[in-house]
Amino acid sequence: MKTVLSTLLVVCLFATTLGIGKASAAELAYSGYPTISIVSVVADQSVTIQANNLPPSDTFSVLMNYMGTKGKNGIVVGTINSGSGGTQTSSYNIPDALKGQKQIAIRIQSTTGSGFFAYNWFTNKTGGSTPPTSDSGSYSGYPYISIKSVVTNQSVTIVASNLPKGDTFAVLMNYMGTRGKKGIQVGSFESGQGGSQTLTYNIPSELHGQRQIAIRIQSSEGSGFFAYNWFINKTGGAKPPSGSTGYSGVPTFSIKAVIRNSTVTIVTSNLPANDSFAVKMNYMGTRGVNGYQVATLASGSGGTQTLTYNIPAQLYGQRQIAIRLESTSGSGYFAYNWFYNNTYP
Numbered sequence: 504m505k506t507v508l509s510t511l512l513v514v515c516l517f518a519t520t521l522g523i524g525k526a527s528a529a530e531l532a533y534s535g536y537p538t539i540s541i542v543s544v545v546a547d548q549s550v551t552i553q554a555n556n557l558p559p560s561d562t563f564s565v566l567m568n569y570m571g572t573k574g575k576n577g578i579v580v581g582t583i584n585s586g587s588g589g590t591q592t593s594s595y596n597i598p599d600a601l602k603g604q605k606q607i608a609i610r611i612q613s614t615t616g617s618g619f620f621a622y623n624w625f626t627n628k629t630g631g632s633t634p635p636t637s638d639s640g641s642y643s644g645y646p647y648i649s650i651k652s653v654v655t656n657q658s659v660t661i662v663a664s665n666l667p668k669g670d671t672f673a674v675l676m677n678y679m680g681t682r683g684k685k686g687i688q689v690g691s692f693e694s695g696q697g698g699s700q701t702l703t704y705n706i707p708s709e710l711h712g713q714r715q716i717a718i719r720i721q722s723s724e725g726s727g728f729f730a731y732n733w734f735i736n737k738t739g740g741a742k743p744p745s746g747s748t749g750y751s752g753v754p755t756f757s758i759k760a761v762i763r764n765s766t767v768t769i770v771t772s773n774l775p776a777n778d779s780f781a782v783k784m785n786y787m788g789t790r791g792v793n794g795y796q797v798a799t800l801a802s803g804s805g806g807t808q809t810l811t812y813n814i815p816a817q818l819y820g821q822r823q824i825a826i827r828l829e830s831t832s833g834s835g836y837f838a839y840n841w842f843y844n845n846t847y848p
Contacts, residue, residue, distance in 0.1 A: 537563075537621045539611060542592060546629045547602040551594040554611060558619055559588035563611040565595055573622045573727050574610025583611060597627065608727075616787055616823065618841060624726065646672075647753075648720060650734045651701065656711040659734055660703040663720060666694040667728055672720040674704055682731045682835055683719025691723065706736065715833070733835065756828060758842045759809065764819040767826065767842055768811040775836055776805035780828040782812055790839045791827025800828060814844065 537558065542551040554563075562584055568577030580595040601607050607627050612620035646667065651660040663672075671693050677686030689704040710716050716736050721729035754775060760768040767784075779801055785794030795815040800808075818824050827839040 537611065537619055539609065539621045539623045541609075541623060541625045544625050544627065544629060546627055547597055549594050549596050550607070550609065550625055551592065552609060552623070553590060553592045554583060554585075554621070555590050557583070557585040557588045557591060558617065559585060561585045561588075561617050561619060562614050563619075564614050565593075566610045566612070567595070567598060567601055568608050568610070569601070569604065570606040570608055570624055571727075572608050574608040574612075577608065577610060582614075601627075603627075618788070618790070622727065646720065646728055646730045648718070648730045648732045650718075650732060653734050653736065653738060655736055655738045656706055658703055658705050659716075659718065660701065661718065661732070662699060662701050663692075663730070664699045666697045666700065667726065668694060668697040670694045670726050670728060671723050672728075673723045674702070675719045675721070676704070676707060676710055677717050677719070678710070678713065679715040679717055679733055680833055680835075681717050683717040683721075686717065686719060692720075710736070712736075717835075731835065733833075754828065754836055754838045756838055756840055758840060760811075761842050761845060761847045763844055763846045764814060766811050766813055767824075768809065769826065769840070771800075771808045771810065771828070771838075772806075774802040774805045774808065775834065776802060778802045778805075778834050778836060779831045780836075781831050782810075783827045783829060784812075784815055784818055785825050785827070786818070786821065787823035787825055787841060789825050791825040791829075794825065794827060799831070818844070820844075 538555045540553045540555065542553050544550050562582060564579050565581040565583060566574045566577030566579055568574050578598045578600060580598060583591060583593065604627050606624055608622060608624045610620065610622040646663060646665050648661045648663050651662050653659050671691060673688050674690045675683045675686030675688050677683050687707045687709060689707060692700065692702055706716065713736055715733055717731060717733045719729065719731040754771065754773050756769045756771040758767065759770050779799060781796050782798040782800055783791045783794030783796050785791050795817055797812045797815055800810065814824065821844050823841055824844050825839060825841045828837060830836040
């Protein structure tokens, strides 16, 4: 199973903020990622949001934009200073350019270079319902899908889990490596009250004979929620990438220790079994994409590993460095984080 949150996803960041020499206890304890929920709306006037799990000592711009944009490149309507982190509730005026829109995207994104962000959307109606992240505001995380069974060239049965309420998802299949993007739509389903659903879809004739097939669910309501996975097109074939139905979620890793211009030690979490990852480092803000490969990682039986890697000479002297794990097996799994290039602890 793979999903991207930055989509909403997005991948968990662990902020190992070191400050000058050593981070505060609050900064070192932070894990997860921020989220935002909608508290209330006054049509064409204002929206009140609750920012949850804010990292400490960060600053966020608050942006609004058209539905479907996830708030990217939106109109700045305010700022949030996270202080000691945690939860904050605040109200922002709806900009003139978005008045009259039925639905509006709202986003918070760090201005400090930490990489943290979150987004949501709301119905521009006084007392209007909140988006499918749950009208109670209790929804958290993101949907994911696992493979239950396959009949060669005929059908695949999936389990869609942690679905948000009141959303509609298109189901697409495509060639391996595409993550299902721009695929052939094979069905759709309504999430109803959220939670989990077991669903079966026919494999389209265009993909018959393919050894591996990508499958994707994506909201057709504009909420931005999606998830993707892949399967071996073989009756009773192994589930990716471990051959087990037990794997769910996404891999993440945290920063355990740093020796300036020398090494970084990470602790992985929820690795899928029997996968291989390239370990890359790059400049801050890149999320490690197209970085310098410093090692490879064999996930073995999955789960947790503590690993140390050399910092490449090209990044010596950098104040902050991005690090990334990226599957080389075609599974699509990845995770990224960053660290201060300063000896810690």
